[in-house]
Amino acid sequence: MFGLIKGMGITLKNLAKPKVTYKYPHEPLEMPDRYRGIQHFDPEKCIVCNQCARICPTDCITLTGKKHPDPNKKGKIIDTYDINFEICILCDLCTEVCPTEAIIMTSNFELATYSRDDLFKNMKWLHENDQNIRQDNISSKPKPGGNQA
Amino acid sequence: MDFFVILGPVVLLFIVLGFVTYAIFFERKVIGWIQNRVGPNQVGPWGLLQTVADVLKLLIKEDVIPQKADVSLFKLAPIIAYTPAFAVLAVIPFTESLKFADIAVGLLYYMAVSSITTIGILLGGWASNNKYALLGGMRSAAQMISYEIPLVLSVVGVAMSAGSLNLTEIVKAQQTGVWFVLPQFLGFIVFLIAAIAELSRTPFDLPEAESELVAGYHTEYSGFRFAFFMLAEYTYIFAMASLITLLFFGGWSAPFGLTFIPPLIWFIFKFLFFVFFLFWLRATMPRIRVDQLMEFAWKVLLPLAILNIFLTALFKEIPVLSQFY
Amino acid sequence: MLRTEEMLLNVGPQHPSTHGVLRLVVKIDGEIIQDAEPVIGYLHRGTEKLAEDLNYTQIIPYTDRMDYLSAMTNNYAICHATETLMELEIPERAEFLRVIVMELNRVASHLVWLGTYLLDIGAMSPFLYCFRDREQILNLFNELCGARLTYNYMRVGGVKWDAPPGWLDKVKEFVKYMRNQMPEYHGLISGNEIFIQRTRGIGIVTQEMAISYGLSGANLRCTGVKWDLRKNQPYSIYDRFDFDVPVGKTGDLYDKYHCRMQEIIESLKIVEQAVEGFPEGGSTMAKVPRVLRVPEGEVYVGIESPRGELGCHIVSKGKDKPWRLKFRRPSFYNLQILPALLKGQNIANLVAILGGIDIVLGEVDC
Numbered sequence: 001m002f003g004l005i006k007g008m009g010i011t012l013k014n015l016a017k018p019k020v021t022y023k024y025p026h027e028p029l030e031m032p033d034r035y036r037g038i039q040h041f042d043p044e045k046c047i048v049c050n051q052c053a054r055i056c057p058t059d060c061i062t063l064t065g066k067k068h069p070d071p072n073k074k075g076k077i078i079d080t081y082d083i084n085f086e087i088c089i090l091c092d093l094c095t096e097v098c099p100t101e102a103i104i105m106t107s108n109f110e111l112a113t114y115s116r117d118d119l120f121k122n123m124k125w126l127h128e129n130d131q132n133i134r135q136d137n138i139s140s141k142p143k144p145g146g147n148q149a
Numbered sequence: 150m151d152f153f154v155i156l157g158p159v160v161l162l163f164i165v166l167g168f169v170t171y172a173i174f175f176e177r178k179v180i181g182w183i184q185n186r187v188g189p190n191q192v193g194p195w196g197l198l199q200t201v202a203d204v205l206k207l208l209i210k211e212d213v214i215p216q217k218a219d220v221s222l223f224k225l226a227p228i229i230a231y232t233p234a235f236a237v238l239a240v241i242p243f244t245e246s247l248k249f250a251d252i253a254v255g256l257l258y259y260m261a262v263s264s265i266t267t268i269g270i271l272l273g274g275w276a277s278n279n280k281y282a283l284l285g286g287m288r289s290a291a292q293m294i295s296y297e298i299p300l301v302l303s304v305v306g307v308a309m310s311a312g313s314l315n316l317t318e319i320v321k322a323q324q325t326g327v328w329f330v331l332p333q334f335l336g337f338i339v340f341l342i343a344a345i346a347e348l349s350r351t352p353f354d355l356p357e358a359e360s361e362l363v364a365g366y367h368t369e370y371s372g373f374r375f376a377f378f379m380l381a382e383y384t385y386i387f388a389m390a391s392l393i394t395l396l397f398f399g400g401w402s403a404p405f406g407l408t409f410i411p412p413l414i415w416f417i418f419k420f421l422f423f424v425f426f427l428f429w430l431r432a433t434m435p436r437i438r439v440d441q442l443m444e445f446a447w448k449v450l451l452p453l454a455i456l457n458i459f460l461t462a463l464f465k466e467i468p469v470l471s472q473f474y
Numbered sequence: 475m476l477r478t479e480e481m482l483l484n485v486g487p488q489h490p491s492t493h494g495v496l497r498l499v500v501k502i503d504g505e506i507i508q509d510a511e512p513v514i515g516y517l518h519r520g521t522e523k524l525a526e527d528l529n530y531t532q533i534i535p536y537t538d539r540m541d542y543l544s545a546m547t548n549n550y551a552i553c554h555a556t557e558t559l560m561e562l563e564i565p566e567r568a569e570f571l572r573v574i575v576m577e578l579n580r581v582a583s584h585l586v587w588l589g590t591y592l593l594d595i596g597a598m599s600p601f602l603y604c605f606r607d608r609e610q611i612l613n614l615f616n617e618l619c620g621a622r623l624t625y626n627y628m629r630v631g632g633v634k635w636d637a638p639p640g641w642l643d644k645v646k647e648f649v650k651y652m653r654n655q656m657p658e659y660h661g662l663i664s665g666n667e668i669f670i671q672r673t674r675g676i677g678i679v680t681q682e683m684a685i686s687y688g689l690s691g692a693n694l695r696c697t698g699v700k701w702d703l704r705k706n707q708p709y710s711i712y713d714r715f716d717f718d719v720p721v722g723k724t725g726d727l728y729d730k731y732h733c734r735m736q737e738i739i740e741s742l743k744i745v746e747q748a749v750e751g752f753p754e755g756g757s758t759m760a761k762v763p764r765v766l767r768v769p770e771g772e773v774y775v776g777i778e779s780p781r782g783e784l785g786c787h788i789v790s791k792g793k794d795k796p797w798r799l800k801f802r803r804p805s806f807y808n809l810q811i812l813p814a815l816l817k818g819q820n821i822a823n824l825v826a827i828l829g830g831i832d833i834v835l836g837e838v839d840c
Contacts, residue, residue: 003665004434010662011183011433011599020185020606034620034635057532091535091626096634105620136638184602280483284505284821351596352668360491360594361825435668436596438822439505 033136035107036092040133041081041126045102048076052094052103060088078102081123085111095134107132157249161238169383170200176428183432210372215278218369222276227370227377230269233262234384241391242317244401244412255316256308259392260301263347266381267293270356273378274366285365288439289356292346295446296353300343302454306336306461307396316392320400328404330397332464336457337397339450344389346446348382350427352434355442390423391416478503483821487516491594491825494835496809500816500824507824510816512809517839525799530556530630530766533799538624540803541837543586546572546579546615547779549628551801554709555786556630556766559773567756568632569711574645574748575615575627576710577741581652582611583780584734584741587832591731592663594829595672600662607655610648617641630766632759642749649742649749656739664735673727677815677827680725687811690804691782692737693831696722696729703778714751715744727830734832737780767794781805781832805837 022029031037048065061083065076095105106129113119121129174189174197181188189199214223240255242248252258267290274286307329308314311322323329330337346353357365367378394400398419401412437445483500486492495516501509521540525533530552537548550572557564589604612622619627619635627634663669679689681697694701702719704712720736722729770792776785782804789798808831815827 001667003667003670007433007662007666008429010658011429014185014599014603015179015182017185019182019187020609021187032617032620032638034618034638035616036620055532057528057535089535089624090621091538091624092620092634093531093535093626180598184599185606186602280481288505354596355822358596358822360596361821363490432599433662434597435592435666435672436822437668438672439820441671 031107031109031132033107033134034105035109035134036090036105037107037109037132038085038090038111038121038129039083039095039126040104040106040129041123042102042104043078043081043123043127045100046078046081047100047102048078049099051097051099055093055097056088057091057093058087058089060084060086061094078123081126083121083126085119085121086116105134106130107134158239161249162235165235165238165384165387166380168387169380170204172383172386172424173203173379174200175424176431179425179428180432183429204376207371207376208373212372212374213369215369217278219276219278222272223369224374226269226273226276227374227381228269229272230266231377231381231384233265233269234381234388237262237388238384238391240316241388241395242320242400243391243416245317247413248317251315251317254314256304256314256319256396259388260297260304263385263388264293264297266385269381270366270378273370277366277369279369281362281364282366282368285356285358285362285368288358288362289349289366291439292349292353292355292442295443296343296346296450299339299446299450299454300347302451303336303339303343303457304396305454306333306457309458309461309465316395316400320395320402323399324402328397328399333397333457333461335453335460339454339457340396341393343446343450344393345427345430346442348385348389348427350386351431352437353442354436355439358436360436386424386427390420390427393423394419480508485824491590491829493590493829493833496828496833496835496838498812498824498828500821502821505820505822507816507819507821510813510824512812514806514809514835514838517835519840521840522799522801525796527795529794530768530796533796534628535624535626537801538626539836540801540840541583541779541781541784541805541834542623543834544576544579544583544780545623545625546575546627547777547784549625550576550710551775551777551779551784551786552799553628553630554777555773555775555788556768558775559768559771559788559790560630560762560766562631562760562762564760565632565757566753567636568758568760570748570752571633571637571758572628573710573712573715574745575618575625577744577748578611578614578645578648580741580780581738581745582608584738585611587734587780588659588663588731591829591832592669594825595669597663597666597669600659603655603658603662607652610651614641614644614648617644629759631762632757636758642752645745646749649746652738652742656735659735664732670728672822672826673731673830675724676727676819676823677830678724678726679811679815683811683814684725687814688807689782689811690807691778691780691832692730692733693782693808693811695719696733697725698723703776703783707776709775709777712744715747717741717743727826730830765794767792768796776802779804781834781837782808801840803837803840805831805833805835806840809833809838 053061053063063081064079066079068075068077092105094103108129108131178188189196192198192202214220237259239250240252240258270289271286274282307319310329311319313319349356367375370378394416401416403410403415480501480503483502485500486497487495497513499511499513500507521536524536533552534549537552538545540548585604585608589601592600615625616622617638618641619625679697681699684694684697698721700719700721705719717740720733722733768790770790772789774785774787776783783802784804785802787800788796791797816824
């Protein structure tokens with residue numbers, strides 16, 4: 001009997017405690033800088049090395065390149081770049097391998113749509129997704145102050 | 150007078166519906182606060198219209214009857230469950246003048262009529278042709294029958310002290326002496342536990358134990374038939390909270406001579422305290438197990454209730470104490 | 475004696491307390507269980523087979539989805555196995571970060587267990603309280619690696635991210651906060667007579683039974699067997715920390731509960747020590763080649779996940795992909811004892827016993 005009364009005291013005490021829930025979606029959730037949201041893509045920087053498509057565990061990235069329009073320059077430029085967010089698991093490996101930071105994470109995460117087709121994002125869409133881009137992109141390098149414990 | 154007889158129950162029905170609406174809302178709010186949440190706050194100002202919206206949703210839902218169900222019983226069950234819940238309110242006096250039926254055996258009437266609901270629940274569970282519903286219905290029947298006995302026996306002490314089974318008389322008996330919660334404390338505890346079990350609220354919510362039986366006897370019910378079961382459940386909360394107030398807390402009588410507050414307000418105040426207590430309990434307690442529930446009723450509550458009767462009879466004969474009994 | 479008929483009851487795959495998509499075919503007589511048979515596989519995704527077609531880095535996000543309540547330990551299992559085969563030296567800083575996140579994850583996982591267990595038994599509020607506290611851990615992880623559940627944090631040779639500025643202070647604060655929360659849980663649950671009634675003496679596992687069924691984790695320790703891979707086969711840098719292995723006596727559900735509650739305390743102890751001794755500077759990644767080619771060979775490593783011994787067996791043929799990968803998932807092994815425990819119990823105990831085993835269906839089905 002005593003334990004029950006003690007438990008009731010604890011629940012009563014919690015009645016007055018401040019609420020811990022978020023007001024999402026009325027107030028947008030602020031995600032930390034490292035948050036793995038939807039990728040931002042910068043066609044200017046892409047060198048069509050295909051590394052992102054190769055590292056992707058779910059094969060959700062498809063890209064094609066074309067020859068550089070300026071005949072004096074070597075290499076390719078990006079032609080199409082699509083990410084299928086139906087199967088993308090936001091594992092961040094594509095941004096990790098990208099040598100030029102052409103593909104980079106943002107902390108936007110709202111992807112819900114009414115149609116699966118809308119989840120197929122092309123280069124233009126990914127390029128326009130340019131808010132909340134991750135600042136701190138050099139992973140696994142000791143940060144100054146990382147151990148300011 | 151005729152006017153009151155006809156219109157009174159209708160008004161009461163709407164009061165009960167209003168109570169049920171806001172009891173559900175209040176329950177969700179209280180449990181939300183206890184769990185560091187805000188509770189429903191989207192529909193209407195402060196979420197006040199949440200239950201209204203929920204009920205509306207239930208009413209416009211498709212009326213689903215399982216193919217293999219016993220259709221007529223399936224339809225009948227919610228009615229059988231709800232009718233007695235409303236019928237018991239007839240004998241509850243809210244104040245000295247505000248009452249519907251002033252019968253001499255009011256208490257007995259309450260106990261007798263309220264047990265009819267069990268039949269509705271059992272029928273619903275059986276007619277659904279669902280194994281979980283059947284288990285829930287069976288549990289419900291077993292639980293109601295076992296807990297009715299200590300429930301009735303625990304109020305015998307009150308009836309002995311008041312010398313009447315009429316609820317108005319019981320309240321009047323408390324106005325001259327102390328509230329029965331003090332002299333009948335043992336009876337009160339037994340009654341409280343048995344009442345919670347009768348209401349099948351946590352920790353005795355076995356008939357609809359969500360984690361075990363999905364939804365118990367109303368697993369297959371949806372739409373307004375489901376709403377009727379819910380309505381019955383919350384109407385019983387209304388009735389039971391009223392009854393506890395009447396039997397043990399002096400009904401509408403004001404404590405400490407605070408008579409400037411009208412009796413009806415006192416009644417509502419005491420009544421709401423019990424409603425809150427039920428919600429608070431629900432937020433705290435885990436569920437008791439079905440066999441332990443039975444053991445508890447027969448081996449603990451029943452002897453205690455009988456002991457209470459003997460003690461009341463004994464104390465009535467002791468000169469100093471008898472003024473309290 | 476009245477002749478009664480037995481009834482087959484399908485518990486799950488859609489049932490509030492099967493913790494996912496487990497299905498139990500239960501033969502009941504009244505409410506007494508005569509026979510129970512777990513049917514698994516509803517969440518089978520073929521992780522092990524898929525892994526044969528993925529390189530070692532690509533497997534890591536898949537392991538996140540096995541035991542989704544403690545993805546960090548899964549990450550570690552595959553990384554540790556690969557590193558063992560490659561004989562890599564892991565930088566100090568990475569090891570400390572790994573230990574911190576794994577132990578925090580253990581706390582988070584046990585909190586989910588506690589909350590859902592109490593929900594199974596019928597109490598609502600502890601569930602919300604547990605999630606309130608777990609939220610803090612998830613926020614810490616979110617800040618560290620950018621995800622709340624599927625961390626994909628560890629890499630072969632180290633970890634992906636170093637701790638962001640001020641993160642370790644937050645961890646320290648959390649340890650303090652969590653310690654203060656423990657009395658609340660104990661007050662609400664441990665002394666609750668109904669909870670004691672529901673758990674004490676129920677689902678008793680004897681030591682012999684536990685060992686012969688291959689149980690591990692709290693399921694084994696509650697019977698009194700002091701077996702914790704962090705102590706008995708130290709991996710990573712666990713040998714440097716001072717912590718106890720809580721054991722039970724009777725092997726009933728109440729002991730399981732207490733084992734897990736104490737494990738939370740022990741984990742917090744480890745986190746605290748790891749934050750204290752966190753090395754200054756240094757890299758968080760070992761020098762690994764761009765393309766990971768694991769030398770030919772075979773390795774099995776077992777680590778202590780919140781649920782028990784999480785093993786990872788890799789057979790490599792010297793390619794950048796494993797030739798065969800096998801996970802020993804503790805939930806899968808622990809679940810096997812369920813039919814034996816359920817015989818003769820009633821439906822209410824089914825839920826309590828199933829919850830006590832602490833299965834994660836993502837891991838059972840893998």
